[in-house]
Amino acid sequence: MSRPVRRWRLDLVPLILPALVLVAWEIASATGLLRAVFFPRPSTIARLLLAQVADGTLLAHLGLTVARLTAAFVLAAVPGVAVGLAMGMSRRTREGLDPLFALLYPIPSVLFLPLVSFALRQEEVAVAVTAAFTSFFLVVYTTMTGVQQLDRTVLEAARHFGAHGRRFFLTVLLPATLPAIFTGLRLGLGYTLIVVVAVEMVSAQRGLGALLWLSWQILKVEEMYVALVTVAVLGAVLTGAVEWLRRRLIPWAQDIAEVGA
Amino acid sequence: MAPGASQVSIRDLTVAYPGRDGRLIALERISLQVEPGEFVCLVGPSGCGKSTLLRVVAGLASRESGDVEIRVNRPGRPPTAMVFQEHALLPWRTVLDNVMFGPENRGVPRPEREANARRMLDLVGLRAFARAYPHQLSGGMKQRVGIARALANDPEVLLMDEPLAALDAQTRVILQEEILRLWAELGVTVIYVTHSLEEALLLGDRVVLLTARPGRVKRVFPVPLGRPRGLEARASPEFGALVDRIWAELREEVLKSAEAERRDPPS
Numbered sequence: 001m002s003r004p005v006r007r008w009r010l011d012l013v014p015l016i017l018p019a020l021v022l023v024a025w026e027i028a029s030a031t032g033l034l035r036a037v038f039f040p041r042p043s044t045i046a047r048l049l050l051a052q053v054a055d056g057t058l059l060a061h062l063g064l065t066v067a068r069l070t071a072a073f074v075l076a077a078v079p080g081v082a083v084g085l086a087m088g089m090s091r092r093t094r095e096g097l098d099p100l101f102a103l104l105y106p107i108p109s110v111l112f113l114p115l116v117s118f119a120l121r122q123e124e125v126a127v128a129v130t131a132a133f134t135s136f137f138l139v140v141y142t143t144m145t146g147v148q149q150l151d152r153t154v155l156e157a158a159r160h161f162g163a164h165g166r167r168f169f170l171t172v173l174l175p176a177t178l179p180a181i182f183t184g185l186r187l188g189l190g191y192t193l194i195v196v197v198a199v200e201m202v203s204a205q206r207g208l209g210a211l212l213w214l215s216w217q218i219l220k221v222e223e224m225y226v227a228l229v230t231v232a233v234l235g236a237v238l239t240g241a242v243e244w245l246r247r248r249l250i251p252w253a254q255d256i257a258e259v260g261a
Numbered sequence: 262m263a264p265g266a267s268q269v270s271i272r273d274l275t276v277a278y279p280g281r282d283g284r285l286i287a288l289e290r291i292s293l294q295v296e297p298g299e300f301v302c303l304v305g306p307s308g309c310g311k312s313t314l315l316r317v318v319a320g321l322a323s324r325e326s327g328d329v330e331i332r333v334n335r336p337g338r339p340p341t342a343m344v345f346q347e348h349a350l351l352p353w354r355t356v357l358d359n360v361m362f363g364p365e366n367r368g369v370p371r372p373e374r375e376a377n378a379r380r381m382l383d384l385v386g387l388r389a390f391a392r393a394y395p396h397q398l399s400g401g402m403k404q405r406v407g408i409a410r411a412l413a414n415d416p417e418v419l420l421m422d423e424p425l426a427a428l429d430a431q432t433r434v435i436l437q438e439e440i441l442r443l444w445a446e447l448g449v450t451v452i453y454v455t456h457s458l459e460e461a462l463l464l465g466d467r468v469v470l471l472t473a474r475p476g477r478v479k480r481v482f483p484v485p486l487g488r489p490r491g492l493e494a495r496a497s498p499e500f501g502a503l504v505d506r507i508w509a510e511l512r513e514e515v516l517k518s519a520e521a522e523r524r525d526p527p528s
Contacts, residue, residue, distance in 0.1 A: 157349035160321060161342070161414060162366030175353040252353045252394040 038221055045225045052226055058211075062230055065196060065208040068124065072131035073192045080139025080188065081181055087140065088147025089173070101137060109133035110198055117203075127204070131195040135188035142187060146180020147173070179253045182246045189242060193235055208234070267332070268450045269295040269318065269418055274327035276313055286475035287313045290327070293469060293478060295418070297332075300444055300451045302461035304511065305471030305479075306518035311454045312346075314476070315420050318452065319343045333417055339363070342416035344424045348407040350395040356382065356406050357391040363414030374413075381409040384443060401432035408440070412447065419444075421453045425460070437463055441489065458504050458511065463490055470510055473518035482507055 022042045028034040029041040052058035087094040109130050117126040150173075158172040200209025212227035276288040287310040295301050303311040316322040318329055319341045331340040342363065350359050360381055364374035382388050385405040395403055404424055411419055421440075425433045441464060444451055455461050461468045468482045484503065486494055494500055 151349075153345060153347055153349040154351060156321060157343070157345055158351060158362070160319060161363040161410070162339070163362075164366075167366060172351070176351075178353070250353070252396065 037219075040222050040225065045222055045229065048222050049226045049229060052223075058226065058230060061206055061208050061211045061227070062234070064206050065200065065231075065234070068127050068131065068200075068207065069193055069196045071124075071128040072196060073135065073189055075128055075132035076135035076188050076192060077139055077185055080136045080184065081143050084140040084143025084181075084184065085147060085173070085177065088144040088177070094144070101140065105134070105137040105141075109195055110202070113199060113203060123203070127196065127199050130199055131192050134195065135192045138191055139181075139184040139188045142184030143177065143181050146177045146183075149180070150176050178250055179246075182242070182250065186239065186242045186246075189238055190235065193231070193238065197231055266296075267294040268297040268299070269293070269332075269452070270328070270330040271314075271318070272328045272330075274314075274317065274329060275325045276310065276317055276322065277325045288317075289475040289477050291471075291476065291478055293481075295450060295452060297334075298448050298450055300453065300464055300466045302465035302468045303452065303454045303471060304456065304458060304461050304468060304507070305476060306473050306511070306515040307456065308518060308522075309471045309473055309514065310476035311471055312422050314471075315343070315422050315452060315454050318418070319420050331417055337367075339367070339414055339416050341418045341420050342411035342414040344404070344407045344411045344419070344421040346423045346426055348395075348400075348403040350403060350406055350410070352395050355392050355394055356387060356398070359395065359406055360409045360413045362410060367414075377415075378409070378413050381413045384412070384446070385409045385439065399432075400428050401436060404428065404436065405439075408443070412443065412449070416449070418450045418452060421451065423454050423456065426456070433460075438491070440464065445489070458507050459495065462486070462500060462503055462507075463495065468507060470507060470514075473514045473521060479514065480510060 025034070025039065026042050029036050029039050049058070083097070087097060112133060113126065113130045116129050117123060120126050120129065154176065155172065158168065163172050196207075197209035197212070200207040201213040204210040205214075208227050208231050212224050212231070215221070215223035215227060271291055271293040274288060274291040275286065277284050277286045279285070291314060293301075303314060305311050313322055317324050318331070321343070333340055351362065354362065357375070357378055360378040361374045364377065369377075379388070379391065382391055385408055387402060387405055387409065390398065390402065395406065398406065404427075407424065408421075424440075425436055428436065437460060443449075451464075453461075453464060455464075458468075462484055465484050468484060470479045470482065471477065472479045482503070486497070486499060486503075
C-alpha cells in the first residue's frame with residue numbers, strides 16, 4: 001500500500017458564499033442601499049488594509065495581538081493538557097479538582113481582569129492570565145474526557161504485551177489521547193483569541209482589539225473594519241495551522257474524521 | 262505423561278468477583294492439563310466463564326484459589342500471548358509497529374524485532390500492508406495482524422479468545438485454515454475459546470466443555486479426526502456424530518444458563 005499523495009489544488013466551492021456576500025455588499029454600499037458611513041465598500045476597506053500593511057501600522061498591532069495570544073495559549077495549553085491527563089487517569093485527582101473547576105469554569109474570564117491587573121501589577125501578564133483562564137478549562141475537560149473514553153480493550157492489550165509505567169504513558173496513553181488533546185487545543189486557541197481581543201478592547205492602547213475600539217470611538221469606521229478583517233483572517237489561519245499539525249501528527253485518525261464526507 | 266511435563270497446568274481454579282447479591286462465582290474448581298504443542302478448544306454456553314478462564318491464564322484477571330502453572334521452556338520468553346476478540350490493535354501504530362510492540366517492550370533490538378515481525382506478516386499474508394494503519398484494513402486483516410502480533414511475541418502458549426467471532430462466514434473459514442497452518446508450522450501450544458462446536462472440532466485436539474455458571478469442566482472430548490482437517494473433514498460422518506454428541510451435552514447447559522437468566526436477569 002503506497003502513501004496517498006495529497007496534491008495542493010484550489011477548491012472554489014468554499015469561496016462561493018463569501019464572494020457573493022462581498023459582491024452584494026459592494027453593490028449595496030455603492031448604490032446607497034447600505035449607509036456607506038457604517039458599511040463602507042469592501043473595496044475601500046481592502047485598499048486601506050493594503051495601505052496599512054504596506055506602512056507597517058497594521059503589522060505592529062497584529063504582532064502585539066499574536067504575542068499576547070501565544071503567551072496566553074501556552075499558559076492554558078501546557079498545564080491544561082497535564083491536568084487533564086491526570087484527571088483522566090486518576091479518579092482521586094478528578095474528585096479533588098472537579099468541584100473547584102466546576103465553580104470557576106463558567107465565570108466570564110474578562111471579569112477577572114481588574115483584579116488580576118491589580119494583583120500582578122504587570123499589564124501584559126494580566127492580559128495573558130485572563131485570556132488563558134477559560135481556555136485552560138476547555139483543554140482540561142476535553143483531554144480528561146478523551147482519556148476516559150479510551151478503548152479499555154486496547155489499553156489492556158497494550159499492558160498484556162508488556163507496556164507498563166512510563167512506557168505505557170508515553171507509548172500508549174499519550175498517543176491514544178492525542179486526538180482529544182488536539183480537539184481541546186483547537187477549542188482553546190479559538191477561545192483565547194476571542195478573549196485577547198476583548199481584553200484589548202477594554203484595556204489596551206495597541207493591538208487589534210484596541211485598534212478596533214479606538215477607531216470606532218473616533219468614527220474611523222474603515223479602520224475598524226480593517227481590524228475586524230484582520231482578526232477574522234488571524235482566526236482562520238490559526239485554525240488552519242492546528243488542522244495542518246493534526247494531520248501531520250495523527251495520520252492514523254485521518255479517515256475517521258472524514259467519515260461521511 | 263509424567264507430572265510437570267504439561268505446558269499448562271490448571272489445578273482447582275476458582276474465580277469469583279463481587280456481584281449484586283454478594284459473591285458471584287464465575288469458575289469453580291477447574292482442573293485442566295494442556296500438553297506441549299496441543300490445540301485445546303474451550304466451549305460452553307455464553308456467560309460460562311470460558312473467556313474468564315483464558316484471561317486468568319493470560320494474567321489479565323485474578324483468581325480466588327487454585328493454581329495456574331505455565332512451563333517456560335526458554336527463559337525470557339513470555340508465557341502467554343493473547344489474540345483478542347475485537348483485535349485490540351493500537352490504532353496509532355502501523356501494522357508493522359503493532360506486530361513489533363511486544364518485543365519492543367521486552368527490549369529486543371530493532372533489527373531483530375523488525376525482521377521477526379516481517380516474517381510473521383509474511384506468515385499471515387500481510388507483507389504488503391506493513392505500513393498501513395489498522396483502520397485501513399478489513400476485519401479479517403485486522404485479526405491476522407492480531408495473530409501476527411501474538412506470534413511475534415514468541416509465547417509459550419497462544420491464547421485465542423473467539424478471534425473469529427466478529428468476522429463473516431467466508432473469512433472465518435479461510436482464517437480457520439490459516440490458524441491450523443500456523444499452528445502446524447510453529448508448533449505452538451494453543452488454548453482457543455469459541456462458541457462454535459464445528460470450529461472447535463475443526464481446530465482442536467481436544468474440546469473442553471464447560472458447564473453453565475459457575476463454570477466447571479463438564480467433559481473433555483478428544484477429537485479422533487486426522488489432520489490436516491479441511492472441508493472434507495467437516496463432511497465426514499464422524500464429524501457429524503461428534504457434533505451431535507457434544508451438542509447434546511452443551512444443550513443442557515445452554516438451557517440451564519437461559520433458565521438462570523430468566524430467574525435473575527443481568528442488570
